[in-house]
Amino acid sequence: MANEVYDLVVIGGGPAGYAAAIRAGQLGKKVACIEVERAGGTCLNWGCIPSKALLKAAETYEAIQHAGDFGVEVKDVKVDFAKVMARSRTVSDKMAGGIEFLFKKNKVEYLLGTGHISVPGIVEITSGPDKGKFLSAKKTLIATGCRSRRIPGLEVDGERVMTSREALVMKKQPKSIAIIGAGAIGVEFAYFLNTLGTETHLIEMLDRVVPVEDPDISQALNRSFKKQGIKINAGTKVENIEVGKKSVKMELVKGEKRTPLEVDTVLLSIGVVANTEGLLSDKVKPQFDDKGYLVVNDRYETSLKNVYAAGDIIGPPWLAHVATYEAVQAVNGMFGHSEPKRVTLFPGCTYCHPQIASVGITEEKAKADGLDFNIGKFPFSASGKAVAVNKPEGFVKLVLDAKHGEILGAHIIGNDATELITEYVLAMKSEITADEIHATIHAHPTMSEALAEAAASAHNEAIHI
Amino acid sequence: MANEVYDLVVIGGGPAGYAAAIRAGQLGKKVACIEVERAGGTCLNWGCIPSKALLKAAETYEAIQHAGDFGVEVKDVKVDFAKVMARSRTVSDKMAGGIEFLFKKNKVEYLLGTGHISVPGIVEITSGPDKGKFLSAKKTLIATGCRSRRIPGLEVDGERVMTSREALVMKKQPKSIAIIGAGAIGVEFAYFLNTLGTETHLIEMLDRVVPVEDPDISQALNRSFKKQGIKINAGTKVENIEVGKKSVKMELVKGEKRTPLEVDTVLLSIGVVANTEGLLSDKVKPQFDDKGYLVVNDRYETSLKNVYAAGDIIGPPWLAHVATYEAVQAVNGMFGHSEPKRVTLFPGCTYCHPQIASVGITEEKAKADGLDFNIGKFPFSASGKAVAVNKPEGFVKLVLDAKHGEILGAHIIGNDATELITEYVLAMKSEITADEIHATIHAHPTMSEALAEAAASAHNEAIHI
Numbered sequence: 001m002a003n004e005v006y007d008l009v010v011i012g013g014g015p016a017g018y019a020a021a022i023r024a025g026q027l028g029k030k031v032a033c034i035e036v037e038r039a040g041g042t043c044l045n046w047g048c049i050p051s052k053a054l055l056k057a058a059e060t061y062e063a064i065q066h067a068g069d070f071g072v073e074v075k076d077v078k079v080d081f082a083k084v085m086a087r088s089r090t091v092s093d094k095m096a097g098g099i100e101f102l103f104k105k106n107k108v109e110y111l112l113g114t115g116h117i118s119v120p121g122i123v124e125i126t127s128g129p130d131k132g133k134f135l136s137a138k139k140t141l142i143a144t145g146c147r148s149r150r151i152p153g154l155e156v157d158g159e160r161v162m163t164s165r166e167a168l169v170m171k172k173q174p175k176s177i178a179i180i181g182a183g184a185i186g187v188e189f190a191y192f193l194n195t196l197g198t199e200t201h202l203i204e205m206l207d208r209v210v211p212v213e214d215p216d217i218s219q220a221l222n223r224s225f226k227k228q229g230i231k232i233n234a235g236t237k238v239e240n241i242e243v244g245k246k247s248v249k250m251e252l253v254k255g256e257k258r259t260p261l262e263v264d265t266v267l268l269s270i271g272v273v274a275n276t277e278g279l280l281s282d283k284v285k286p287q288f289d290d291k292g293y294l295v296v297n298d299r300y301e302t303s304l305k306n307v308y309a310a311g312d313i314i315g316p317p318w319l320a321h322v323a324t325y326e327a328v329q330a331v332n333g334m335f336g337h338s339e340p341k342r343v344t345l346f347p348g349c350t351y352c353h354p355q356i357a358s359v360g361i362t363e364e365k366a367k368a369d370g371l372d373f374n375i376g377k378f379p380f381s382a383s384g385k386a387v388a389v390n391k392p393e394g395f396v397k398l399v400l401d402a403k404h405g406e407i408l409g410a411h412i413i414g415n416d417a418t419e420l421i422t423e424y425v426l427a428m429k430s431e432i433t434a435d436e437i438h439a440t441i442h443a444h445p446t447m448s449e450a451l452a453e454a455a456a457s458a459h460n461e462a463i464h465i
Numbered sequence: 466m467a468n469e470v471y472d473l474v475v476i477g478g479g480p481a482g483y484a485a486a487i488r489a490g491q492l493g494k495k496v497a498c499i500e501v502e503r504a505g506g507t508c509l510n511w512g513c514i515p516s517k518a519l520l521k522a523a524e525t526y527e528a529i530q531h532a533g534d535f536g537v538e539v540k541d542v543k544v545d546f547a548k549v550m551a552r553s554r555t556v557s558d559k560m561a562g563g564i565e566f567l568f569k570k571n572k573v574e575y576l577l578g579t580g581h582i583s584v585p586g587i588v589e590i591t592s593g594p595d596k597g598k599f600l601s602a603k604k605t606l607i608a609t610g611c612r613s614r615r616i617p618g619l620e621v622d623g624e625r626v627m628t629s630r631e632a633l634v635m636k637k638q639p640k641s642i643a644i645i646g647a648g649a650i651g652v653e654f655a656y657f658l659n660t661l662g663t664e665t666h667l668i669e670m671l672d673r674v675v676p677v678e679d680p681d682i683s684q685a686l687n688r689s690f691k692k693q694g695i696k697i698n699a700g701t702k703v704e705n706i707e708v709g710k711k712s713v714k715m716e717l718v719k720g721e722k723r724t725p726l727e728v729d730t731v732l733l734s735i736g737v738v739a740n741t742e743g744l745l746s747d748k749v750k751p752q753f754d755d756k757g758y759l760v761v762n763d764r765y766e767t768s769l770k771n772v773y774a775a776g777d778i779i780g781p782p783w784l785a786h787v788a789t790y791e792a793v794q795a796v797n798g799m800f801g802h803s804e805p806k807r808v809t810l811f812p813g814c815t816y817c818h819p820q821i822a823s824v825g826i827t828e829e830k831a832k833a834d835g836l837d838f839n840i841g842k843f844p845f846s847a848s849g850k851a852v853a854v855n856k857p858e859g860f861v862k863l864v865l866d867a868k869h870g871e872i873l874g875a876h877i878i879g880n881d882a883t884e885l886i887t888e889y890v891l892a893m894k895s896e897i898t899a900d901e902i903h904a905t906i907h908a909h910p911t912m913s914e915a916l917a918e919a920a921a922s923a924h925n926e927a928i929h930i
Contacts, residue, residue, distance in 0.1 A: 015909065019928050026925065044849065048910045052853035057535035063528055064539060070522035071548030074529060075541035083536030091853050098847065102929065321909035324928065347908040357908065382563065384509065388517035388556050416884050422905075422913040423888045429905045432895050440887075440894045443812040443822065444480065444786035445513045448887040460491065463484050463789065464567065 006030050008331070009123045009137035011115030011279065014041020015320040016311025017143035018099050020327035025106030027335050032135055033108050034115035034125060039099035042145055043320040045092050046165045051188055053088035054168070055351050058195040062353070069390055079196050081173040088168065111135075115144075117284045120304050126278060139306045139334050142294060143327060144279055146272035146312040151180075151241070154268075160243045161266045164189070174198050174264035178250065180238050182209040184350040186269035187221065191352035194230045201261060203252060207235045210350060214362040214411040216397055221413060224354055224393060241266065274313055289315065299340050300330035308334060322346050347425050349418040354394045357421035360409030360428055363399050372402040376434060376458035378450045380414045382465050385445035391415035396454040398424075398434060405433040405458065416447045423451055434458055471495050473796070474588045474602035476580030476744065479506020480785040481776025482608035483564050485792035490571030492800050497600055498573050499580035499590060504564035507610055508785040510557050511630045516653055518553035519633070520816050523660040527818070534855055544661050546638040553633065576600075580609075582749045585769050591743060604771045604799050607759060608792060609744055611737035611777040616645075616706070619733075625708045626731050629654070639663050639729035643715065645703050647674040649815040651734035652686065656817035659695045666726060668717060672700045675815060679827040679876040681862055686878060689819055689858060706731065739778055754780065764805050765795035773799060787811050812890050814883040819859045822886035825874035825893055828864050837867040841899060841923035843915045845879045847930050850910035856880035861919040863889075863899060870898040870923065881912045888916055899923055 008024045010017045013035030021033035038045050057079075064077050103110045113128025123135045148163035150156055158166040164185050177193055179186045182204035194200035202209065202225070208218035209225065209232060225232055233252050242249045248266050252259045274292045286302035286309075287295040293315035300308045310330045311323030322343050333340030350356040366373045376398035380386035394414025401408055410424035427437055434455035442452045456462040473489045475482045478500030486498035503510050522544075529542050568575045578593025588600045613628035615621055623631035629650050642658055644651045647669035659665035667674065667690070673683040674690065674697060690697055702718040713731050717724045739757045751767035751774075752760040758780035765773045775795045776788030787808050798805030815821040831838045841863035845851035859879025866873055875889035892902055899920035907917045914929075921927040 022928050023926075043909070049849045049853055052850060052910055053535075056854045057537060060528055060532050060535045061537045063525055064532060064537065067525050067529060067542075069552065070518075070525045071545045071550075071552055072522060072526045072529065073543050073545055074539055077532075077537065077539050080536045080538055085536075087534065087536055095849050095852060098929070319909070321906050321914075324909065325906050328928070341904070343906065346906045349908040349911065384514045384560050385517060387560060388514050389521045416881065418908060418911050419881055419884050419913050420887075422885075422907055422911070422916065423891055425907070426888055426891060426897065426902065426905050430895060430897050430901060432891065436895060437891065439806070440891050441786050441790050441808065441811045442887055442890070443814040443883060444508070444784070444789065445517055446814065446883050446887070448884050449786075451887065461488075463487050463793070464563070 005136040006032050006138065008139045008141060008334070009034065009115070009135050010141045010143055011117070011123065012041060012143035012145055012311070013039045013099070013110070014143060014145050014311065014323065015043045016145070016323035016327035017041060017141070018103070019324040020141050020143060020310065020331045021108040022102055022106045023328045023331040024335070025108045027331070027337055029335060031108050032111055033103065034111045034113060034123065034130070036112075036114050036128065038096045039103065039110065040092070040096040042147070044095050044099065046168055048320050049095055050088040050092045050168050051164070052351060053091040054084060054192050055188060057084045057087065058192045059353065062195050066390065081196070085170060114278045116278055116281065117307070118281050119283055120307050139308065141327065141330060142279065142302070142307065142309040142313055143311045143323070144275040144313050145323075146274055146318060148268060149271045149273050150268060151270070154241055155243070156268070157243075159265070160248050161268070163268050167267050176263040177201065177265045177267055178203060178238070178248070178261060178263045179267045179269060181269035181271070182232075182234070183212070183269060183271070184210070184348075186267070187225070187350060187352045189267055189269065190225065190230050191228070194228055199231075199263075201231045201233065201263060203233045203236050203238055205235070205237055209234060210356060212348070213356060213358055214397060214409070215364055217356055217358070217411050217413050220394060221352070221354065221356065272312065272318055291315065298342055299333045300326060317346065317348065319346060319348065345425065345429055347421045349421065351418060354414045355417035356413050357417040358409070358411045359421055359425050360407065361399060362409055362411065363397070366399050366408055371408065373408060374400045374402050374458045376400055376454040376456070378454040378457055378462060378465060380447065380450060383445075383447060383450050385447050385449070386415060388445060389415070396450045398454050398458065400434050400458050405435050406431065407434060414447070420448055420451060423448065470601045471497050471603065473604045473606060473799070474499065474580070474600050475606045475608060476582070476588065477506060477608035477610055477776070478504045478564070478575070479608060479610050479776065479788065480508045481610070481788035481792035482506060482606070483568070484789040485606050485608060485775065485796045486573040487567055487571045488793045488796040489800070490573045492796070492802055494800060496573050497576055498568065499576045499578060499588065499595070501577070501579050501593065503561045504568065504575065505557070505561040507612070509560050509564065511633055513785050514560055515553040515557045515633050516629070517816060518556040519549060519657050520653060522549045522552065523657045524818065527660050531855065546661070549661075550635060579743045581743055581746065582772070583746050584748055585772050604773065606792065606795060607744065607767070607772065607774040607778055608776045608788070609740040609778050610788075611739055611783060613733060614736045614738050615733060616735070619706055620708070621733070622708075624730070625713050626733070628733050632732050641728040642666065642730045642732055643668060643703070643713070643726060643728045644732045644734060646734035646736070647697075647699070648677070648734060648736070649675070649813075651732070652690070652815060652817045654732055654734065655690065655695050656693070659693055664696075664728075666696045666698065666728060668701050668703055669699045670702055674699060675821060677813070678821060678823055679862060679874070680829055682821055682823070682876050682878050685859060686817070686819065686821065737777065737783055756780065763807055764798045765791060782811065782813065784811060784813065810890065810894055812886045814886065816883060819879050820882040821878050822882040823874070823876045824886055824890050825872065826864060827874055827876065828862070831864050831873055836873065838873060839865045839867050839923045841865055841919040841921070843919040843922055843927060843930060845912065845915060848912060848915050850912050850914070851880060853910065854880070861915045863919050863923065865899050865923050870900050871896065872899060879912070885913055885916060888913065
């Protein structure tokens with residue numbers, strides 16, 4: 001039987017779940033958060049955070065290789081791959097510990113195991129250290145997230161075949177790798193491994209790398225990755241994967257052409273699927289969409305009263321920052337703090353080098369929708385800061401409403417892109433026009449000047465091009 | 466006699482002058498730009514740009530020293546100081562060449578020499594390759610800028626005694642240096658030289674480093690600089706400077722206490738003075754203020770009709786981005802393109818490490834003005850991105866109007882601060898409140914999340930602290 005009555009029981013301790021639990025704690029609610037593994041969830045333990053630590057190691061190695069350009073002479077540099085991986089785990093541990101600290105601070109009861117909704121209002125813990133506990137929940141938030149999609153019949157053994165999760169704890173650096181899927185995760189691992197010297201094959205079924213981005217961005221990344229030595233196969237399927245003891249063989253199929261490929265290891269980065277195993281008893285049947293995601297209303301409530309959901313489990317865009325936002329909105333709404341808002345606008349970031357960041361629609365989409373639009377564009381090669389720090393690669397591209405100059409989409413590739421995008425997100429959110437961005441003084445010399453120059457360029461008023 | 470009639474003659478080719486000339490060219494005007502040295506002026510040739518190249522070299526060296534933390538092992542690293550300096554000159558040359566290209570593209574006539582206003586409407590070139598030319602100008606823009614202030618009686622020889630200009634072409638790295646003045650230029654050189662191994666004494670007359678910044682920022686920089694090994698003397702005057710053949714001796718005076726100091730070299734970074742030498746004939750007497758800056762009205766026109774001025778020559782804040790803005794506004798106004806605006810809001814950036822960026826008022830000023838305000842604050846140690854990239858130092862601090870949450874001031878110290886500030890500048894310019902920033906989704910994991918968390922923290926709604 002349920003011993004305690006909680007205002008909120010959160011199932012899942014990732015960016016949606018932990019944020020929801022902390023927010024409920026801030027609101028003075030009695031709240032428990034059930035996590036199957038470790039606070040922080042995939043993002044913090046198996047995604048965003050440890051991957052950024054790895055990428056920083058690769059960036060550091062790359063910076064050293066180019067240090068001579070700056071007059072810093074380095075003779076003997078080598079990568080201790082085990083140490084690279086170990087630091088990344090240390091960072092995750094530290095951040096997970098931080099979440100656990102925040103749970104305590106905000107009086108969130110942190111429980112370990114699989115959360116299972118027996119009936120709406122009762123959550124049982126069915127595995128793990130807290131197995132056997134029943135929690136009575138006035139409200140429940142499902143935030144179980146997603147996990148990497150696999151290829152049916154292809155066993156993920158963590159050595160020859162990995163998803164990003166196994167790749168984050170690789171025991172040794174592969175000599176060669178086939179990365180299947182050139183979305184954000186695929187290109188980040190491609191940059192990381194290629195930079196450290198792995199022969200890297202990046203394979204994408206669609207016709208270009210980072211296919212959700214503006215085609216100009218894909219083209220620029222393609223060019224840069226080729227220069228870096230990454231072997232790119234777009235418009236290519238992988239068939240007949242054969243996992244051997246020492247290698248993996250496969251066929252790359254592009255139209256009629258079949259090319260054999262043999263590599264040490266395969267990384268699958270082909271999207272995600274919802275985590276629902278063990279979540280619901282037979283009696284609990286919230287509505288799912290046809291892709292397996294929970295359907296929620298504008299208050300993030302599922303078809304079951306007082307059962308809410310937020311984050312990856314309610315479907316794309318599968319981004320940590322979107323998950324956190326949804327979760328906080330859901331909690332604010334369920335306890336009457338403020339009217340919850342659904343997500344309409346969010347940035348997407350990819351942390352390979354050059355970095356990619358975008359918000360809103362692509363030029364392609366603006367065309368397809370028959371919109372009347374202008375393009376603003378500014379290359380970093382014309383930025384004093386970019387040249388001074390030896391990062392002249394990339395550009396800023398704006399898709400602007402032709403009539404009012406409203407920003408419809410913004411696309412950045414280059415150094416610091418993932419930090420720069422924030423100004424455009426705020427602008428779009430607040431309906432600030434390109435002219436108003438141009439009229440705002442941007443510090444010199446910064447990469448951010450390119451944001452104002454791109455805005456100005458739509459009226460041919462950019463000074464530096 | 467004047468042979469040609471120009472719509473606009475610009476005197477000075479720095480960030481105000483070259484931008485004005487290019488903008489006038491964009492508007493189809495016949496325009497000449499007279500520069501005494503090289504296109505780009507101080508900023509591009511002797512300031513912002515070459516100093517950023519030097520700082521990047523120091524950052525690279527510093528990154529290498531900490532590369533082991535990431536698992537990148539470096540054994541033999543040394544700095545080729547001459548090459549460090551040479552690259553910085555190459556960057557300046559390249560960017561100056563870029564401005565010269567933009568002059569051609571925009572049909573700006575580029576003339577080399579000292580511009581001298583003989584009478585309003587006639588500009589003579591009194592030195593340099595174009596000496597002897599007379600230009601008839603419908604409108605004239607004075608954009609001669611400023612140069613480093615010196616200490617009367619102390620000769621700047623470029624070896625024992627330097628200003629930033631000489632420091633940018635140092636022939637060899639000094640073993641020790643006394644940097645007099647801990648404003649932006651002083652602390653940037655302190656970071657640069659100290660990182661590369663120079664024994665660095667940073668001396669400031671006022672009671673703290675970067676005294677224009679919020680006191681919390683000064684305190685954080687002070688702590689960081691001390692940790693880096695920089696010897697800081699605030700509240701300290703320098704007296705009895707004696708320049709010898711191999712060293713410079715001086716006394717540091719703090720209250721009653723006098724401490725002798727002997728160093729290789731002295732760098733003066735004690736502010737600037739206006740460049741007016743040779744600018745005006747006896748017949749041309751525009752109004753100057755009591756500090757030697759030209760007085761302009763809201764259209765950037767001096768007390769003389771059709772003689773305008775913009776940039777450092779019209780006084781503080783002596784920032785390149787402010788100069789460019791003023792110049793473009795002046796040109797837009799003089800040719801009826803749009804009503805010119807005066808500068809009300811601008812960011813200030815300092816590129817030492819940790820970086821500093823700010824906009825608006827300090828907490829100190831808010832108190833002094835008796836404002837009803839709240840403070841929002843978020844430390845980078847609680848940012849996943851900052852921890853992942855090993856840059857957890859610093860914080861974001863907001864001074865917020867208590868009633869509406871309007872941003873009165875924003876102060877950032879830490880990695881990427883100079884890029885991050887741009888979002889707050891746009892917010893202040895567009896009267897976006899802290900709540901609206903908090904309601905805007907910031908990408909995870911980025912340093913920019915701290916901007917939203919600082920905004921949220923004012924209402925105790927930050928998730929990660």
